[in-house]
Amino acid sequence: xxxxxxxxxxxxxxxxxxxxxxxxxTPIIQSLxxxxxxxxxPIYIAKNGSWYSDKIMNDLEFFKRNxxxxxLSEQKxxxxxxxxxxxxxxxxxxxxxxxxxxxxxxxxxTFGEDGSLMGLLRMANAPFVxxxxxxxxxxxxxxxxxxxxxxxxxxxxxxxxxTKYEWEKxxxxxxxxxxxxxxxxxxxxAHLGSSIAIxxxxxxxxxxxxxxxxxxxxxxxxxxxxxxxxxxxxxxxIGNDELQLGGIERPLNKTGFFDFNDKYLSGNKKSGGVNNxxxxxxxNISADLKQQVExxxxxxxxxxxxxxxxxxxxxxxxxxxxxxxxxxxxxPGSLYCHNWRKMGISGVELVTKLVALAxxxxxxxxxxxxxxxxxxxxxxxxxxxxx
Amino acid sequence: MESQKPKISNGVKNWLSLYNPRYIRSLAYxxxxxxxxxxDYVSWLxxxxxFNKVENRKHLASTPKSLFxxxxxxxxxxxxxxxxxxxxxxWANPLKYLVFILIIISAPHLLSYxxxxxxxxxxxxIQKPTEHFIINRTEKILRNNKSIKIAIAGSFGKTTMRxxxxxxxxxxxxxxxxxxxxxxxxxxxxxxxxxxxNEEILIxxxxxxxxxxxxxxxxxxxxxxxxxxxxNEAHLQKFKTTDAAADTIxxxxxxxxxKTVYVNNxxxxxxxxxxxxxxxxxxxxxxxxRVQGAQTDxxxxxxxxxxxxxxxxxxxKLLGLHQIGPLSVAADIALRLGISPEKIQQGIAKTxxxxxxxxxxxxxxxxxLLDDSYNGNPDGVDAVIEFLASLKNHKRFYVTPGLVExxxxxxxVHKEIGKKLAKAGIxxxxxxKNSVTPYIEQGLKENGYNGEIQWFDNAAAAFAALPNLTVNxxxxxxxxxxxxxxx
Numbered sequence: 094x095x096x097x098x099x100x101x102x103x104x105x106x107x108x109x110x111x112x113x114x115x116x117x118x119t120p121i122i123q124s125l126x127x128x129x130x131x132x133x134x135p136i137y138i139a140k141n142g143s144w145y146s147d148k149i150m151n152d153l154e155f156f157k158r159n160x161x162x163x164x165l166s167e168q169k170x171x172x173x174x175x176x177x178x179x180x181x182x183x184x185x186x187x188x189x190x191x192x193x194x195x196x197x198x199x200x201x202x203t204f205g206e207d208g209s210l211m212g213l214l215r216m217a218n219a220p221f222v223x224x225x226x227x228x229x230x231x232x233x234x235x236x237x238x239x240x241x242x243x244x245x246x247x248x249x250x251x252x253x254x255x256t257k258y259e260w261e262k263x264x265x266x267x268x269x270x271x272x273x274x275x276x277x278x279x280x281x282x283a284h285l286g287s288s289i290a291i292x293x294x295x296x297x298x299x300x301x302x303x304x305x306x307x308x309x310x311x312x313x314x315x316x317x318x319x320x321x322x323x324x325x326x327x328x329x330x331i332g333n334d335e336l337q338l339g340g341i342e343r344p345l346n347k348t349g350f351f352d353f354n355d356k357y358l359s360g361n362k363k364s365g366g367v368n369n370x371x372x373x374x375x376x377n378i379s380a381d382l383k384q385q386v387e388x389x390x391x392x393x394x395x396x397x398x399x400x401x402x403x404x405x406x407x408x409x410x411x412x413x414x415x416x417x418x419x420x421x422x423x424x425p426g427s428l429y430c431h432n433w434r435k436m437g438i439s440g441v442e443l444v445t446k447l448v449a450l451a452x453x454x455x456x457x458x459x460x461x462x463x464x465x466x467x468x469x470x471x472x473x474x475x476x477x478x479x480x
Numbered sequence: 481m482e483s484q485k486p487k488i489s490n491g492v493k494n495w496l497s498l499y500n501p502r503y504i505r506s507l508a509y510x511x512x513x514x515x516x517x518x519x520d521y522v523s524w525l526x527x528x529x530x531f532n533k534v535e536n537r538k539h540l541a542s543t544p545k546s547l548f549x550x551x552x553x554x555x556x557x558x559x560x561x562x563x564x565x566x567x568x569x570x571w572a573n574p575l576k577y578l579v580f581i582l583i584i585i586s587a588p589h590l591l592s593y594x595x596x597x598x599x600x601x602x603x604x605x606i607q608k609p610t611e612h613f614i615i616n617r618t619e620k621i622l623r624n625n626k627s628i629k630i631a632i633a634g635s636f637g638k639t640t641m642r643x644x645x646x647x648x649x650x651x652x653x654x655x656x657x658x659x660x661x662x663x664x665x666x667x668x669x670x671x672x673x674x675x676x677x678n679e680e681i682l683i684x685x686x687x688x689x690x691x692x693x694x695x696x697x698x699x700x701x702x703x704x705x706x707x708x709x710x711x712n713e714a715h716l717q718k719f720k721t722t723d724a725a726a727d728t729i730x731x732x733x734x735x736x737x738x739k740t741v742y743v744n745n746x747x748x749x750x751x752x753x754x755x756x757x758x759x760x761x762x763x764x765x766x767x768x769x770r771v772q773g774a775q776t777d778x779x780x781x782x783x784x785x786x787x788x789x790x791x792x793x794x795x796x797k798l799l800g801l802h803q804i805g806p807l808s809v810a811a812d813i814a815l816r817l818g819i820s821p822e823k824i825q826q827g828i829a830k831t832x833x834x835x836x837x838x839x840x841x842x843x844x845x846x847x848x849l850l851d852d853s854y855n856g857n858p859d860g861v862d863a864v865i866e867f868l869a870s871l872k873n874h875k876r877f878y879v880t881p882g883l884v885e886x887x888x889x890x891x892x893v894h895k896e897i898g899k900k901l902a903k904a905g906i907x908x909x910x911x912x913k914n915s916v917t918p919y920i921e922q923g924l925k926e927n928g929y930n931g932e933i934q935w936f937d938n939a940a941a942a943f944a945a946l947p948n949l950t951v952n953x954x955x956x957x958x959x960x961x962x963x964x965x966x967x
Contacts, residue, residue, distance in 0.1 A: 120948055123944070123945075123947075123948050124948040126941075126944075126945065126948075127944070127945030127946075127948040127949050128948075129934055129935065129936070129945075434951045434952060435951075435952060437951050437952075437953075438951065439948060439949050439950055439951045440947070440948035440949070441945075441948050441949050
């Protein structure tokens with residue numbers, strides 16, 4: 094059996110650059126390797142935006158070397174060719190070209206998970222794993238996500254959003270608006286994941302500082318009511334039309350809310366991945382809550398037009414038993430492999446299923462007509478074109 | 481960048497490996513891994529293609545002997561090159577250039593085969609006399625040691641038998657046995673030197689590599705009780721026929737004559753050679769003891785030993801019904817030595833899998849690993865597949881590079897493994913690419929196997945892949961591990 098050539102793209106100009114390196118390897122590259130079905134080309138986008146591909150990067154240990162950036166700086170940067178699919182090229186006297194059959198994006202945050210990379214891959218007419226450009230772009234913006242969900246009556250937590258420009262022009266007006274929300278509040282950058290630059294504030298004196306911190310990372314932020322008596326829950330989902338649910342997972346964080354350290358640095362590093370042993374799967378919640386979470390999860394996935402894989406996060410008020418959809422993550426860290434394993438799906442089964450879903454979506458898109466023949470050009474400079 | 485490196489053919493790479501400075505280390509490693517046995521070293525030498533790749537599974541251990549060998553080999557190669565340059569500079573004949581080039585090119589071969597001469601001289605004039613002296617001294621120490629001496633011979637199952645006996649008999653008597661694989665005259669001598677003289681029972685494994693080995697060990701140890709665990713294709717590369725292996729192993733029974741000899745009749749070859757005065761053991765009992773209510777699962781193996789009115793209910797942490805025979809032998813010997821049934825029960829309860837022999841390990845979030853990597857013989861493989869077949873409601877993975885030293889039986893033994901795996905319905909078979917595993921695949925296919933077969937280039941790649949192939953509750957058997965000299 095001929096192996097499919099797959100490119101795993103990771104790194105990128107994002108604060109979640111390093112998390113992306115981990116996701117790319119644990120489980121993606123390791124599981125693709127274990128399946129024995131793929132010729133894997135790792136494509137690493139450095140923090141400065143340069144693209145490199147070298148099979149030495151299939152090993153996570155490479156990125157633990159102190160000199161890996163020096164090593165790469167001596168390598169040729171790759172070029173991309175969009176010629177009936179994606180090709181990567183090492184230019185030079187002995188030019189080398191590899192045609193890529195399928196792409197597995199493993200990028201978190203900006204210029205990757207936000208739809209940018211998906212746009213590029215659509216232009217290249219290359220099948221790729223995970224959510225498409227539209228779901229990725231909406232899910233990357235927390236306010237836009239909430240607005241889309243609210244329009245379809247999916248319960249969300251009340252919030253106020255504004256840009257840096259608006260804050261500088263109308264600080265007092267916005268503070269008044271924020272004061273009307275039910276405190277305590279969360280101040281969040283609209284586009285960042287991994288809980289970076291999120292602050293919980295209990296009094297007005299903390300507000301401006303929290304907003305300054307968030308604006309340091311983003312141009313658009315939101316102030317959102319905090320759900321007290323909070324039960325957090327998250328639900329990974331895979332599928333295009335037919336959805337398969339992971340286990341409802343409840344993070345067991347010790348601090349007031351889940352920060353970057355809780356998520357990525359406090360786990361059991363030995364077993365790999367970015368989400369280890371800080372959660373309860375399946376979450377010990379009532380059957381009714383479970384039902385609500387699963388239904389809202391599926392609705393949200395469909396509303397945003399997700400495909401391949403995504404994870405929907407929920408906030409549950411433990412007393413009122415009200416469930417809110419908080420946000421959607423279109424590339425869950427390490428694909429939430431630990432969760433899928435608990436549901437009996439191994440890393441290899443997960444990645445091969447995601448590849449199959451990507452191919453299925455690509456085939457469907459191929460059947461859509463994007464062009465049609467017209468004689469409009471012949472009419473230019475001749476007769477008057479009327480609309 | 482992998483794709484940009486200039487392509488060098490494997491033939492050229494193999495040839496260049498002869499001139500790599502690492503070549504000296506590789507030769508030293510090959511000598512060490514062959515235990516400085518000239519026959520084994522030469523047969524390995526003839527098979528090696530790339531000398532940069534001989535150290536795969538293990539590495540050269542830094543010992544005084546290996547350091548001496550490296551220094552010695554280095555001196556020889558310097559002498560060869562020195563001679564070549566001397567000819568070039570001193571010899572007036574125009575042929576000197578040709579001779580110079582020939583010596584330089586053939587130097588690695590001169591070296592690899594040339595070191596056999598000093599090695600043989602060393603073996604003949606130093607090692608053998610020294611060993612003779614050591615063995616005589618050991619024989620004398622053991623003659624003065626009044627303990628009961630039990631000897632175990634067989635192609636397989638010796639270490640497990642030794643550990644079972646040690647654990648059970650130690651409940652009632654002062655018992656000692658050599659550690660690890662100390663089953664050669666020199667290994668046993670090392671152990672004997674440490675004895676205090678207060679021991680009541682000594683247990684020895686007798687290693688069999690060539691005809692006469694077991695007899696020599698018997699003469700040194702002078703055992704009163706013997707146990708023959710079975711005969712199969714292990715070491716067939718050296719013995720050529722299983723009959724030759726059986727004759728060597730039964731040198732123990734020959735030496736003991738009418739003294740107590742236990743023979744495992746679950747093994748066909750041992751059964752055929754057993755005499756009427758031997759005590760037969762298997763999973764149904766030993767001598768007059770009958771086994772009832774035998775059960776096995778991942779927690780261990782339980783059964784009842786019955787002999788007229790006496791009834792001993794036991795549970796061991798050892799896995800698989802094939803362990804019942806050896807456990808029964810230990811109980812029988814213990815009773816003969818006056819150890820109480822209660823103590824036997826306690827002793828058997830303490831028996832557990834020995835390192836890498838069907839050893840249960842939990843790893844990677846609830847995946848059950850059965851490490852059987854030191855088990856590389858057909859009977860052991862049968863026992864594992866039988867045990868695996870009894871475990872339901874789990875996805876089962878069987879990982880193997882196949883078995884070594886099967887000689888002319890290589891094809892049939894491996895096809896049989898494939899057949900048994902197919903019949904047992906093991907869900908996934910992971911095979912390591914080498915000369916024997918295609919026969920396992922053939923055996924699987926010929927017997928209608930409908931599970932999944934996956935290939936890996938080497939064991940390391942398979943181990944690295946396992947965490948991504950498995951989920952909680954899966955069972956993974958690691959069957960056998962190939963030393964470098966067989967790769």
